[in-house]
Structure formats: C-alpha cells, structure tokens
Amino acid sequence: MCPKNLLGWPELQLHCYDPTRIISLDLSSRGLSGNIDPSFADLRELQYLDLSNNSLTGQLPDFLSQLPLLRVLVDKNLAFCQSLCKKKKKNFAVPLVAALVSLLAILLALVVYWRFKRKQQDKTKTSLSWKERLQIAGDVAQGLEYLHYGCKPPIIHRDVKSANILLNEDLQAKIADFGFSRDFPLENESHLSTAVVGTLGYLDPEYYSSNRLTEKSNVYSFGIVLLELITGRPAIIRSHENTHIVDWVSPNLARGDIRSIVDPRLQGNFDTNSVWKALETAMACLPSISIQRPTMTQVQMELKECSTIEMAHDQTWRMEGNSFETNLVDPETEMGPQAR
Numbered sequence: 001m002c003p004k005n006l007l008g009w010p011e012l013q014l015h016c017y018d019p020t021r022i023i024s025l026d027l028s029s030r031g032l033s034g035n036i037d038p039s040f041a042d043l044r045e046l047q048y049l050d051l052s053n054n055s056l057t058g059q060l061p062d063f064l065s066q067l068p069l070l071r072v073l074v075d076k077n078l079a080f081c082q083s084l085c086k087k088k089k090k091n092f093a094v095p096l097v098a099a100l101v102s103l104l105a106i107l108l109a110l111v112v113y114w115r116f117k118r119k120q121q122d123k124t125k126t127s128l129s130w131k132e133r134l135q136i137a138g139d140v141a142q143g144l145e146y147l148h149y150g151c152k153p154p155i156i157h158r159d160v161k162s163a164n165i166l167l168n169e170d171l172q173a174k175i176a177d178f179g180f181s182r183d184f185p186l187e188n189e190s191h192l193s194t195a196v197v198g199t200l201g202y203l204d205p206e207y208y209s210s211n212r213l214t215e216k217s218n219v220y221s222f223g224i225v226l227l228e229l230i231t232g233r234p235a236i237i238r239s240h241e242n243t244h245i246v247d248w249v250s251p252n253l254a255r256g257d258i259r260s261i262v263d264p265r266l267q268g269n270f271d272t273n274s275v276w277k278a279l280e281t282a283m284a285c286l287p288s289i290s291i292q293r294p295t296m297t298q299v300q301m302e303l304k305e306c307s308t309i310e311m312a313h314d315q316t317w318r319m320e321g322n323s324f325e326t327n328l329v330d331p332e333t334e335m336g337p338q339a340r
Contacts, residue, residue, distance in 0.1 A: 102163050102164070102165065102166055103162040103163075103173065104161070104162040104165075106128060106167060129269065130266055130269065130275065131310055131314065134303060135171060135173075136173040137229055137278070138300065139174070141296055141299050141303055143173075144160070144175070144218050144296045145296040145297055147175075148296055149297065151183070155181055155183045156182050156184070156213055156214070156215055156217060156218055157178065157181050157218050157221075158180040158182060158198055158218075159179070159180045159197070159198050160218055160225060161221065161235070162225050164176050164177040180198065182194060182213065193213070194211060194213050195211065196211060198217075201224065201234070201245070202220075204216070204217035204290065205288045206288060206289060207220075207290075215295075218296070219294065220290070222296070222299065223282045223284070223285025223286040224246075224282075226282035227249060228245065230262060230263065230279055231249065231263055249261055249283075253279065253283070270310065270313075271313035274313065277302065278303070281299060281303060284299075284302075285299065
C-alpha cells in the first residue's frame with residue numbers, strides 16, 4: 001500500500017481553467033520539463049502546458065510517451081503529470097498541483113520564505129529551519145523508496161536534484177520531472193545499460209563512467225540534495241571556482257568543523273548530533289562505487305533518527321524556556337537572580 005501522503009490520481013479533479021493564466025515554463029533545457037517561475041504573483045494558480053503550441057509539436061511525442069508510466073505512480077511525494085483536458089479544441093496538460101515551488105528556489109532565496117509559506121507569521125524568518133529541512137529530506141527519501149520498492153517494475157528517476165523537488169505551502173516535498181525516468185522491465189537484473197542523462201553535480205560518477213544504471217544512482221543524487229539542505233549551498237559552488245559541494249564539504253568534515261559546513265542562516269538553531277548524523281548519512285550516499293551506498297530504505301531510517309534527535313532537542317529547549325518564564329513571574333523566586 002502506498003504511503004498516505006503520496007499524490008494520487010483521484011486526488012486531482014481535472015478542470016479546464018482559463019488558458020491565459022499559464023505560468024511561464026522553461027522548455028529550453030530538454031523535453032517538456034516545466035519549472036515554476038518564482039516571481040509570479042499568485043502561488044495558488046495551476047501550471048499548464050498548451051499542447052497546441054506549434055513550437056512544441058516536435059516534443060509532443062516525448063511528452064505523451066511519459067503518460068503510461070506517470071499514471072501508475074501513486075505517492076504523496078511524487079508530483080507528476082495527471083492527465084490531459086480539452087478546452088476549445090485545445091489540449092492542456094496539468095504537470096503539477098497548485099502552490100508548488102522548487103526547493104532550489106527556497107534554498108537560494110529566489111522566493112521570499114514567509115511569502116511562500118503563508119501560514120508563517122514571523123516575517124523576519126527568511127530560511128528553512130533544520131526541522132523543516134529534515135522533513136523535506138524525509139519526504140524525498142520516502143518518494144524515492146517508493147519508486148525503488150513500491151513500483152513494479154522499479155523506477156529510476158535519473159534526475160534527482162533540488163530543482164526537481166517541489167514544495168507546497170506546508171513544505172511537503174514532491175519529486176517532479178519524470179522525463180528521464182527508466183524502469184527495470186527485466187527481473188533479476190542488477191543494472192540497466194543506458195545512455196547517460198542527468199544534471200552535472202548530481203550525476204552518479206559510476207553511472208557516468210560505465211553507463212550502468214541502478215537504483216543507487218538515485219541514492220547518490222539524493223546525497224547531493226541532502227548536502228544542499230545541510231549547507232544551503234548548490235551542488236556546484238560558483239563562488240568557489242565551480243567547486244563541487246562534496247569537495248567543499250570534505251575538508252571541513254575531516255577537521256570536524258561542523259559550524260563551517262552548516263548553513264549559517266540556521267544561526268545555530270539545531271541539535272549538533274542531529275546535523276552530524278544527517279551529514280554522515282549524506283556522505284554515506286556518495287561513494288564512487290555504487291555497491292557501497294545504502295538503500296533508500298536505510299537512508300530513510302537514518303533520517304527518521306535525525307528527526308527524533310532534533311525533536312527531543314526542541315522539546316528540551318521549550319521545557320527550559322517555560323521553566324524560565326515561570327521563574328520570572330513566581331514571587332518566591334523573583335529576587336533570586338539579584339540575590340546571586
């Protein structure tokens with residue numbers, strides 16, 4: 001049975017909306033992959049793709065070829081093309097659900113955090129908390145685990161990256177863009193030989209050098225995304241002469257310098273043990289030899305432990321804070337600090 005928080009076919013009731021409210025799409029990179037423009041005014045609008053556009057005629061077969069695969073995916077952490085609807089003799093695709101924005105846009109501050117998360121009252125908060133980052137990582141891990149073990153045959157995404165992780169107003173993460181996805185049609189096969197596709201910085205080095213695709217290729221890419229969540233830095237750090245994030249993290253990790261690794265926007269508001277465990281989990285996903293990497297099931301278990309540690313830290317902090325407030329108003333202890 002699929003996890004309850006995965007996006008399913010019945011969940012989205014198709015309606016034909018005004019095609020003039022089409023949000024800009026980036027079709028320049030490949031296929032029919034669409035990215036939400038982070039500058040648009042109303043995050044509640046649905047994103048559409050006008051399939052009657054003559055400029056897309058050559059790409060339409062590639063898009064339609066994805067539909068049989070995408071329709072069988074039912075998971076709360078997967079955002080996929082739901083269907084086609086017709087309006088005035090035009091076909092429209094609904095690639096994703098309303099109010100989604102990419103994790104990359106949030107991490108790089110392309111979207112004002114409090115404006116996106118409308119339930120957030122504190123408008124001084126401009127970044128994801130550590131607890132929220134763990135929630136996002138857990139959602140992505142669960143979605144990938146479903147692709148690997150919940151789908152028959154298993155599915156390899158091949159382009160896991162922060163730009164393809166979409167967040168809703170509750171910061172629930174959904175994996176998007178299945179244009180490069182491949183399934184394993186043959187049983188008892190350890191890998192699939194296929195042409196290399198993906199995004200530099202996230203690409204599994206073993207897959208890149210050998211054309212041998214396995215589910216561990218997704219694991220590697222997830223490890224990069226987890227490092228991005230921890231550090232707040234992109235996979236390729238342009239400000240450091242195009243340094244790969246692993247090469248940037250490794251020296252600091254060897255020195256045990258966790259403070260230099262963690263996103264400074266967190267301002268130290270995290271449990272150090274939780275961050276260390278998350279960092280170790282990320283690095284465990286990144287060996288150049290795929291067999292040395294954990295499964296997504298193992299990764300998900302490690303992230304749950306990270307969340308448990310962080311939740312215990314938050315609970316202790318709140319209890320100490322409440323105790324402090326109680327002492328401030330307790331007549332018997334009000335003079336205590338002055339006496340000391």
